[in-house]
Amino acid sequence: MDKTELHLAEEKKLLESVEAPEELETRLRNALNRVAPARHRRIGAFWKIAAVVLIVFAVSGNQYNAFSYYGKLLLGFDGVVNDSLKELNEAGLGQTVDVSKTYEDGTTLTINGLMSDANQLIVYYTLSNPAGLKKDELGVYDKVDPIRISGFWTDSDSNGGTLNTSEMNEIKTEYKGYQRFNRVSPFAKKLTMHFWIKLEDGTRKSDMITFPYDPNKALKSHIEHSFNQEITTDIGTLSLDSIIATPTMTEINGIFSANEDTDHFMMVDGALEGVELIANGTLVNAGMAEAKILQKDNKIEIKMHYGELPQPLHSLEIKINELPSYKLIDRKLPFSSSKDQLFNIEGKEIRVKDVSRSSTGVRLTLAYDSFDIITKGMSLGTKSGLVPMKTSEAGNHVKQLDGKEYSERTLIFETKENPEYLYIEKIYYKKPYDITINVPLE
């Protein structure tokens, strides 16, 4: 190691002695609390979509009007998309669009093309400005933030797209990206993309761009299979209704009917992570799963997203390893004089780290196996009875020397009385299963 490296190592060591101050958490929390909640997905659209889907199914017999289509390549997106999208593009399966809009700062947004199937719509776009595109204050070139697609019987939310991963040309005048949306109606002939755009002077405006769409050029699904598989759990029944595998992704749809309360399912973090899709013996990448509570009959609508399936496909199975469960515990954990107490609940450890009083109430800090136990269902016992939790604050994520990881959380109770015990009414956890469903291949 030469002197320069020694000096750098020394600076690194010195910097490592700098620790984040205690007040940092409060400052960050307050900063976050000052911002308005992020845009939430609109609720209530389900029935509208359900009606559309029903009509579509009735009219089209659950088959996209999909003839083999060979069109033009979408040029210049090779570096932006993943391999499977690249192959589809190379096979000429995209639709060229070429509609553009120019803004007062000289920036032009061009919709170059799209790829559509029974699961999603992918829109490819280019941002260009002959005077050069600058990074915004976030260090991002992509000034377009697509929100949704509307059209005839179509209202599709955005499902993620490119950010810094997108391609910029060398002279920084052109930027290419793409955005994924939920599927669009096979009856739409025109689509409108709603988006935010940040201009070079820093102003942000909401705008839309309309382009033609040819549903006949939608990619053909590999598999569209409906089944009626029911899995009974402690807390309800999971029924898997359909699987649609298109060249760009795979979606499994189902409904969970809760015996008592949809919370028993929804309270478990990553509730559907135990459901795997296995194609030709290999695990298919899982994407985000959506669970939406329907207002009626304790039902939850479920959509599980996976990557595209390998071709040719020899076998396809859905494997269920874990599903949410819930248990009534009804146990009191008394606080003793020693602060650091350890309790074992259903094989999970809960450590009572600290109990302190403030002028308005009691703060109780717990450490527990990360995210497996949910604080809903815990209350504080005092002389005059149980006090429900008012709020809770996330704390540190602790990694012990033995490799064990804990999350800390501080529960806040509003009471003037002395805390005597922690009452755990119920816990939510994942229960192991071993169920394999074979999906028949035509």
Added chain:
Amino acid sequence: MRWVRLVKKAKKGDKEALLHLVLSEKNAYYRLAYSYMGNANDAMDAMEDMIVKVYENIGKLQDDPAFYSWSKTILANSCKRMLDKQSKLILVDDWQPEHERIDDPATRDPYKTSDGQLDMQSLLLQVNEHQREAIRLKYVHDFDYQTIADVTNVPVGTVKSRIFQGLKKLREYCKGGGIDG
């Protein structure tokens, strides 16, 4: 990776999940901000700015596992923007007696006044601002080339050459006995 799940939650607007993500790496973030800003208050200001930006823009992050490098890029940019603003206010700053700021317990820090730091400062002054930033990010904060490129807004090749040229210059300077090390 458990935290990837938190990224997904944060994407759905869960503020606590985002806070948890940032707090589990709070020292790494803080050190990055501190090395740009040089004092605790400004470092925390920059982090406040970062968490708000991250919250508002996390929907655009496609690659969930890239959360940490993405948010650190945002933090570095927040710091640079704040420094930019401060340099415009430097005249006003000069009006304040220096000891007032140093003696403030919130901003006092062993790191700032230690000999090692002073050595490094004078050593790094031998290279230009861009080389200095790239070397720091690489060797003190362990950033990869791509992240440094994102932070400094230049291609990866330029980052590599800045680091190479900067180190070369530093080595020559050390050899020439310019610093007692």
